[in-house]
Amino acid sequence: MTFKDLEIIEPILKALRAEGYTHPTPIQEQSIPILLRGKDLLGCAQTGTGKTAAFAIPILQHLYFDRQQDNGPRKIKALIVTPTRELAIQIGDSFSAYGKYTGIRNTVIFGGVKQGAQTQALRRGVDVLVATPGRLLDLMDQGFITLKHVKYSVLDEADHMLDMGFIHDIRKIIAKLPSDRQSLFFSATMPPDIVALSHKILGNPEKVTVKPQQATTELVEQAVYFVGKKDKTKLLIHLLETEEADSTLVFSRTKHGSDKIVKLLARAGIKAEAIHGNKSQGARQRALGNFKDGRTNVLVATDIAARGIDVSELSLVINYNLPNVPETYVHRIGRTGRAKASGVALSFCDMEERAYLKTIQKLINQRIPIVEEHPYIDDGKEEASKGANSQRAHHKPRSANSGNRNGGNDHWKNRRSNSRKGR
Numbered sequence: 001m002t003f004k005d006l007e008i009i010e011p012i013l014k015a016l017r018a019e020g021y022t023h024p025t026p027i028q029e030q031s032i033p034i035l036l037r038g039k040d041l042l043g044c045a046q047t048g049t050g051k052t053a054a055f056a057i058p059i060l061q062h063l064y065f066d067r068q069q070d071n072g073p074r075k076i077k078a079l080i081v082t083p084t085r086e087l088a089i090q091i092g093d094s095f096s097a098y099g100k101y102t103g104i105r106n107t108v109i110f111g112g113v114k115q116g117a118q119t120q121a122l123r124r125g126v127d128v129l130v131a132t133p134g135r136l137l138d139l140m141d142q143g144f145i146t147l148k149h150v151k152y153s154v155l156d157e158a159d160h161m162l163d164m165g166f167i168h169d170i171r172k173i174i175a176k177l178p179s180d181r182q183s184l185f186f187s188a189t190m191p192p193d194i195v196a197l198s199h200k201i202l203g204n205p206e207k208v209t210v211k212p213q214q215a216t217t218e219l220v221e222q223a224v225y226f227v228g229k230k231d232k233t234k235l236l237i238h239l240l241e242t243e244e245a246d247s248t249l250v251f252s253r254t255k256h257g258s259d260k261i262v263k264l265l266a267r268a269g270i271k272a273e274a275i276h277g278n279k280s281q282g283a284r285q286r287a288l289g290n291f292k293d294g295r296t297n298v299l300v301a302t303d304i305a306a307r308g309i310d311v312s313e314l315s316l317v318i319n320y321n322l323p324n325v326p327e328t329y330v331h332r333i334g335r336t337g338r339a340k341a342s343g344v345a346l347s348f349c350d351m352e353e354r355a356y357l358k359t360i361q362k363l364i365n366q367r368i369p370i371v372e373e374h375p376y377i378d379d380g381k382e383e384a385s386k387g388a389n390s391q392r393a394h395h396k397p398r399s400a401n402s403g404n405r406n407g408g409n410d411h412w413k414n415r416r417s418n419s420r421k422g423r
């Protein structure tokens with residue numbers, strides 16, 4: 001199955017090629033035909049499955065045809081409501097990327113920042129609005145936004161919305177939407193309150209469920225290193241030197257941080273390149289090309305820049321920083337273990353990141369094995385590993401391997417040497 005088989009128009013196909021997408025993911029394969037037919041959709045899927053493109057592509061295609069009929073002043077025709085600023089920005093970026101040859105314009109609004117730039121963008125006219133609930137209602141109340149022209153609405157991560165207490169806001173927003181519209185509703189889980197909410201929003205929806213991302217994380221061999229901030233680069237160099245992975249993707253929280261890592265690796269004689277938002281599109285593509293062709297073995301990326309990286313032979317992901325949004329972890333480690341191959345994800349965790357580790361483990365419902373022997377163990381290790389061990393005592397290990405504290409890492413070495421033999 002290709003995107004062309006899904007009857008996607010050429011301007012969008014061209015953008016997908018530029019993103020390096022070759023084949024639709026399962027949720028895209030299932031949802032796009034339903035959405036192109038104009039049906040409502042109830043999608044049970046998590047971030048990391050490709051669900052953004054699953055709704056963005058058909059919406060862009062509808063809007064493209066709508067604008068051929070009526071290219072008057074732009075009105076908000078598509079509304080995507082999502083719980084967090086990070087998701088809103090990612091969704092906006094996706095609409096920009098997939099829609100870059102369609103002439104469809106989007107903007108993103110969220111709270112916690114001044115509204116001036118957002119209201120200016122709205123005044124210039126947009127077809128697609130991506131919003132978090134609070135700021136959306138606020139700008140509606142102030143008269144900057146009307147939803148009366150909306151033909152396509154998406155409620156994204158509905159379970160998170162409810163967890164974050166947005167239910168009243170959501171109800172108010174829905175009340176302002178025209179009844180004649182196509183509605184999409186996505187949630188990773190479907191407890192009764194979510195099902196009830198979906199009934200309020202959707203007509204007679206088609207349902208699509210894709211395997212939760214957890215299944216993918218279980219394919220990935222994971223391990224965590226407790227390490228002080230100042231020793232992270234040394235540990236990274238140590239791992240890159242000893243583990244001999246063919247292709248390693250290192251995630252850094254900041255753009256500046258990724259440049260610094262590349263510089264320090266170069267000093268140690270390790271060739272690496274960085275990709276992040278401050279690099280030109282050309283520089284990013286060159287770095288990605290070098291990485292894919294094996295000219296560079298190590299790529300250091302920020303989360304946003306890493307979107308769309310699809311390297312089938314990626315053997316190792318290193319989280320130089322643990323992400324504060326747990327879904328991002330799932331996203332990152334899903335970079336390896338693709339195409340049914342299992343990969344390895346190693347995470348560095350300093351004292352400040354211990355809380356992130358907890359929320360990640362809760363989300364993936366797995367304990368990540370701790371590597372107890374390495375040259376740069378953090379001073380605070382005793383205290384934190386005591387907590388983790390006592391938790392582990394109540395937790396039945398998934399396998400002999402995950403019960404072994406550094407089993408993940410050894411296992412990985414074995415697998416790596418096996419896979420090298422196989423080449």
Ligand code: AMP
Nearest residue numbers: 021023025047048049050051052307308
């Ligand atoms: P999402 O679940 O929408 O957050 O998407 C997860 C990641 O997969 C994002 O980084 C997308 O850029 C990427 N992605 C989405 N669809 C595809 C595809 N068909 N091929 C390759 N990567 C994709």
